[in-house]
Amino acid sequence: MKRAIYPGSFDPITHGHLDIAERALRIFDEVIIAVASNSAKQPFFTIEERMKLVEESLKDIEGGERVKVTSFDGLMVDFAYDSGATAVIRGLRAVSDFEFEFQMALTNRKLEERLETLFLMPKETYTYLSSRLVKELARLNGDISSFVPPHVEKALKERNS
Numbered sequence: 001m002k003r004a005i006y007p008g009s010f011d012p013i014t015h016g017h018l019d020i021a022e023r024a025l026r027i028f029d030e031v032i033i034a035v036a037s038n039s040a041k042q043p044f045f046t047i048e049e050r051m052k053l054v055e056e057s058l059k060d061i062e063g064g065e066r067v068k069v070t071s072f073d074g075l076m077v078d079f080a081y082d083s084g085a086t087a088v089i090r091g092l093r094a095v096s097d098f099e100f101e102f103q104m105a106l107t108n109r110k111l112e113e114r115l116e117t118l119f120l121m122p123k124e125t126y127t128y129l130s131s132r133l134v135k136e137l138a139r140l141n142g143d144i145s146s147f148v149p150p151h152v153e154k155a156l157k158e159r160n161s
């Protein structure tokens with residue numbers, strides 16, 4: 001069975017993340033969405049909330065039943081290898097993502113050479129979409145309905161009210 005890990009903050013999950021997960025599911029039998037709990041970023045949602053929002057989103061994607069959601073802290077590559085994953089999925093939106101992702105992929109390869117990093121590109125309409133943008137728009141009461149599933153929109157609205 002081919003298993004990949006898709007790590008990130010998912011703070012919160014957006015249609016961009018889901019688009020990448022769907023693409024990964026066309027290549028792998030199982031995708032583990034691994035929500036980082038030790039991110040240097042100060043998260044907006046707790047780890048439990050972020051995982052729950054991911055879980056709820058999976059109903060809407062093709063192959064969602066083949067996704068496992070977990071949290072992790074510590075070194076991603078160790079967690080990935082111990083989970084039986086052979087690849088790390090990352091999304092590439094624009095050239096601006098490239099430098100950081102390139103550095104991280106090569107560092108991760110140095111740490112664990114048995115793991116391959118695979119970059120997938122989302123649908124064009126999601127190339128400018130980020131969790132940060134969604135949070136900012138939600139704070140300003142902007143319309144985020146085309147960026148996130150309805151339950152994520154609701155969670156953001158409740159948090160901001």
Ligand code: ADP
Pocket residue numbers: 007008009010011014015016017020039089090091092093097121122126127128129130131
């Ligand atoms: P991290 O803190 O690890 O960057 P994110 O949740 O922001 O966590 O992103 C996780 C992964 O999903 C990254 O590879 C990121 O590039 C990718 N990603 C985020 N938003 C999108 C999007 N709109 N389209 C494609 N990939 C995305």
